[in-house]
Amino acid sequence: MIERKKLRQSLKQTTRSFRQLLPVLVGGLLLACLVVQVVPQLIHMGLFGHDTFTDTVMAAAIASVSTGQPVVSYLLAGELQKAGIELVTVTAFLTAWITVGVVSLPAEAVMLGWHFSLWRNLIAFLLSILIAWLTVVTLHV
Amino acid sequence: MSEQTPAKERTRSRNSRGGWWFLLAVILLYLLIALFDIEYARRSLQHFLKMGRDLLPVLILVFLFIWLFNLSSSMKEKLVGLSGRNSGIKGWIVAVTGGILSHGPIYPWYPLLKELKGHGVRPALIAAFLYARSIKLPWLPLMAHYFGLTYMLVLTFYMVLFSIVNGWLVEKLLRRGDV
Numbered sequence: 001m002i003e004r005k006k007l008r009q010s011l012k013q014t015t016r017s018f019r020q021l022l023p024v025l026v027g028g029l030l031l032a033c034l035v036v037q038v039v040p041q042l043i044h045m046g047l048f049g050h051d052t053f054t055d056t057v058m059a060a061a062i063a064s065v066s067t068g069q070p071v072v073s074y075l076l077a078g079e080l081q082k083a084g085i086e087l088v089t090v091t092a093f094l095t096a097w098i099t100v101g102v103v104s105l106p107a108e109a110v111m112l113g114w115h116f117s118l119w120r121n122l123i124a125f126l127l128s129i130l131i132a133w134l135t136v137v138t139l140h141v
Numbered sequence: 142m143s144e145q146t147p148a149k150e151r152t153r154s155r156n157s158r159g160g161w162w163f164l165l166a167v168i169l170l171y172l173l174i175a176l177f178d179i180e181y182a183r184r185s186l187q188h189f190l191k192m193g194r195d196l197l198p199v200l201i202l203v204f205l206f207i208w209l210f211n212l213s214s215s216m217k218e219k220l221v222g223l224s225g226r227n228s229g230i231k232g233w234i235v236a237v238t239g240g241i242l243s244h245g246p247i248y249p250w251y252p253l254l255k256e257l258k259g260h261g262v263r264p265a266l267i268a269a270f271l272y273a274r275s276i277k278l279p280w281l282p283l284m285a286h287y288f289g290l291t292y293m294l295v296l297t298f299y300m301v302l303f304s305i306v307n308g309w310l311v312e313k314l315l316r317r318g319d320v
Contacts, residue, residue: 010211017252018204023164025248029196030167033188034174037181074280074287091296098275099300099307104247110159111251112258112267119314120268123307131299138295 024107032103035065048085055089060128063096064121065103073097087139092132099124200249207253228263236266237304240273247274264315269308276300 047062048055059080063073076097077090100121101108109117175182228235243250254267276297285293 006212010208013211014204014208017207017256020160021248021252023160024251025196025200027160027164027167028248029192030164030171030185030189033185033192034170034181037185037188074284078287095275095296095300098277099272101247106163107248107251108271110163111255115315116264116268116311120271120307120311123310123314124272127303127307131296131303134299135292135296138299139292 021111024110028104028107031106035103048080048089052086052088055085056092056129056132059085059089059093060096060100060125060132063093063128064100064125066097088132088136091135092129095131096125096128099128196249204249207256211256228266232263232266233269233305233308236269236308237273237301240270240304241276241278241301243270243274247271250274263312265308265312267308268311269304272304272307273301276304 047058050058066073073094077094080090080093081087102121105117105121108120171182171185174185254270258264258267281293281297284296288296
């Protein structure tokens with residue numbers, strides 16, 4: 001049987017964690033909602049259409065500062081593909097969208113530390129390009 | 142409960158204030174944008190309210206989960222044991238599987254990860270968990286619908302593989318920074 005004192009103590013501890021999270025959560029979501037509207041505009045502004053490597057890095061960079069459900073990235077990636085952008089670029093866009101979180105970085109850093117968050121996101125960004133290349137190579141084998 | 146040292150108290154207080162400063166900065170950004178484009182700010186705010194509504198059930202679930210976690214010291218020890226310094230392959234499996242199975246937005250998971258980190262869970266496993274979260278099981282059929290089944294399988298395979306690479310690299314770089 002759990003003691004009432006222990007129950008109260010752990011509830012207090014959990015509430016304290018959440019109180020600390022609340023401004024980060026609200027701020028992160030507000031920021032995400034600002035950024036998510038810019039992405040389709042960037043695509044239509046003609047930021048792509050250079051060489052494959054530049055397009056891929058550009059796509060991964062745009063996706064990194066974007067946020068939202070993966071389904072949004074599928075739709076946008078679909079638009080890129082329809083516009084004639086190469087599969088490696090589209091894949092980098094998809095992968096960076098779901099693995100890199102520039103918008104959620106401040107929240108992550110406040111909770112887990114700046115060094116951890118910066119390294120984690122930087123590595124995820126580089127890996128998104130590598131994964132895109134590997135995926136396309138594997139599909140063509 | 143153990144007494145908090147003054148240094149720990151100061152760090153905690155700085156961390157909690159950091160969150161409020163961040164929120165204030167975002168509110169100021171909204172006000173600035175509203176000055177130039179009120180419609181853009183209004184649309185963003187509407188989006189935020191909708192996201193907030195979607196998030197609420199997940200937040201309640203995570204709150205209950207952390208409460209349960211804090212309540213059961215044996216459960217806490219077990220989880221930390223499974224992903225602690227000497228957890229080996231078991232720790233990686235727990236981190237990657239946990240990441241894949243966890244759902245909802247990332248924000249509610251941070252306090253739990255912070256709690257685990259404080260109890261000695263390896264940064265590599267936290268990073269692997271966060272990376273593996275990008276594999277969203279419910280959305281995979283949709284990805285297959287857009288890009289084909291083979292594409293979905295190949296990409297998912299690499300995501301699982303690189304969640305471990307990501308975790309390993311993050312820990313290596315953090316350790317190098319500590320030297």
